[in-house]
Amino acid sequence: MYNRPYTRYSFAFGNSGRSPSVYSSGGGWRQGGRFTSGGSSLYSNGYDKPDGGRVSSWSRPSSSGWTSSSVGRYHFNGPRTTSSSGGVGSRSYYKPQGGSGFNWWGTSTNSGRRPERPAISIEPKPASDGPLKLTNIDFLNDENGRAHHTDEFEEHNVVRRGQPFTVELRFEKTYDEGEDKLKVELHFGDNPLPNKGTLLRMPVGKSLEDGKFSAALDSSEGGYAKVKITTPPDAIVGKYHVVIETMSDGKTFRSRKTDDNTVVVLFNPWVKDDMTYLDDDAQLGEYVLNEHGYQYYGTSRRIGKRPWNFGQFEPKILDVCLRLLDRSQIKAESRGDAVKVSRIVSKMVNSADDGGVLTGNWSGNYAGGRSPTAWNGSVEILRQYYERNRPVCYGQCWVFSGVMTTVLRCLGIPARSVTNYDSAHDTDVSMTIDNYMDHNLREIDGGDSVWNFHVWNEAWMARPDLPEGYGGWQAVDATPQETSDGVYCCGPCPISAVKNGHVYLPYDTKFVFAEVNADKVYWLVDRHKNLRKLRTRKAAIGNKMSTKAVGSNARHDLTENYKYPEGSDQERVAVRTAVSHGLKPNTYDDVIEDEDVEFDVHADDEIYIGQNIHVTLSMKNTSSEPRKVTTHLTARAMYYTGVPAHDIGELEKDVFIPPNGEASVEMTFTPREYLDMLVDQAIVKIHAMAHVDDTNQVYSGQDDFRLMSPDLTVKAPTKMTLGEQVTAEIEFTNPLDVTLSMVEFHIEGPGLQKPKKISHTPIKPGETVKVTERMTPRKVGKKTIMASFTSNKLTQVTGELDVVVS
Incomplete structure (x- = not known):
């Protein structure tokens, strides 16, 4: 000493x-x-x-x-x-x-x-006649970081609102509590004003005031003083400049605003009076602090999942999030409101308005950018946006959702990505999904679409703008589908309002309700353009809603949060309530249907890309009379948004079914017939139409399925040491009988490896290739290496490995 x-x-x-x-x-x-x-x-x-x-x-x-x-x-x-x-x-x-x-x-x-x-x-220096001059502010990041759950941030001085934090002030001479008066000022924005709540002046007193901006002396010694500062639980979220004012013997000193002397204030879901308060430590660990997660895709019959690097604590991510709020021109006083912030984030994540982060592309042509299936996480996207100052190309729904999860978690709002299977896109606000076929039993394009899956977000917050009972999880969606208040954004929409059909509540509840609980109505258009309602499928929309489980890598089903059990009295009441606020309130008039032939169309389970596709239309005659049935089956490669890409094949056949008997129609497609037809998600739609000549019964059914892809094998030491370089290996075997070209591997991991692309030479049929990458862990704890593979014929090939860094 x-x-x-x-x-x-x-x-x-x-x-x-x-x-x-x-x-x-x-x-x-x-x-x-x-x-x-x-x-x-x-x-x-x-x-x-x-x-x-x-x-x-x-x-x-x-x-x-x-x-x-x-x-x-x-x-x-x-x-x-x-x-x-x-x-x-x-x-x-x-x-x-x-x-x-x-x-x-x-x-x-x-x-x-x-x-x-x-x-x-x-x-310290002996006392002089001049004012007490500040020489340094130490924001005590280790101490504050642990207390505020911000210790994973590597840049900036970061705290959460509604909770005290401590700074240590150093002066060039001894601080005398009795003689020297201190004042702390927080300046927000370019033109801080007291009446706007952007300039806060806090005399340093003896104790803090709950729920207000205040400062109090914690301790002092010689030329040092520790000061505790607290912000209210509704404080503006963003970066504040910290200015210290001293007054000694009538002489005043004010520190200058510098980039070093700033503090970033975030939402605080650990504090009861914050509107994002979540009273569950396990959920806070998952929905605020976890940088690793999954995006679910595929179809309701064949669910797929891929790892996603949210990376909200990675370098520069906080800078991007703050820039998004600045660029959105949201009013300063609104930046403390999680409802308004989450809505503005849903706008700023897409580039349809105001130069947001991501440009959407569902065309299958990704020239000038990257295929959406090639992204492993949000970090590379947000950094690229920050560095180039222009939208990143390209994204689809799970990419928009992944980026939004990152931004919300970074700002302190609990958030998760949610996948809805058989997700409806209601274009006419009828809250029904209408499908049409002509008199030849062929589909007529142009009706409402049903996406095989759609990924949006849920954010946790109170809703003081609504009656009691609508707080909690709110649906927010950054994918630009429809405008809301003139811009491409969606939500926050209370999940409880969706469940009960209260579609008149803000924001965008009609649209979200239709996505998860609309009824699918089939219409026949005769030769004279007259409409005949054929059937209503009440359980066709909104299935197996999925998110990552808390504390594990398992899938957690959220369907019951959005709707009551299908067909229950409560569910039917909710649907009728919602439809009564739509543009076709009489759609639910019952139709008496005379149906005595049962139909079911399905493909084999777990078909991997490169295997034959076998489809069966099964028919059962429940009457005591024979039945003649005209059938028409089609197979199409589909975009996951429900838009047809290419026809694979079709079959027309007349079938006679004996009384109380059964019959079937089958068709098979080989890889050579379908491989060149597939698009990004390798989704195939089988559509079966049937007409019972004797009773005029009409059937329309479909089976959408995902051709499954092989996995990547990721190898590396599962126990690593901070700062010591290791080598990771990614292994892939081509399962197809064609050579794969345009081959790329992508690898990343929060705290382990920055996102990196590795190009590779073409891979022959059956060939196994290995690529290696060196990485140096820079954070301790459980981490995940994530890898993906793309080529001209195969996408959505992923792999991961959990490791522990000590």
């Missing part, structure tokens, strides 16, 4: 060609030469210390601390650490003024975050 005045410096070392990044209360480094590295030794060729002298070399790292061999020549012999900037670490020490020794006192594994100083004896 030193009893002399000291100056604190931080040295940093890093990749070849980089200058040390330094945080110093006594001034910065002045570069005297190029910073290089060679082998395990790191050299600084001439850097001037702030108080004179030169650091002329760095020695090989070992286990000891800082030493001094001569005046002006210092060596670092401490252990090396790594950081997000690719191998940059920092060490700090105290240099006693007038002495040559050093007091080693701490490390930081995140460059740019200052460690807390130890307790030491201080003899």
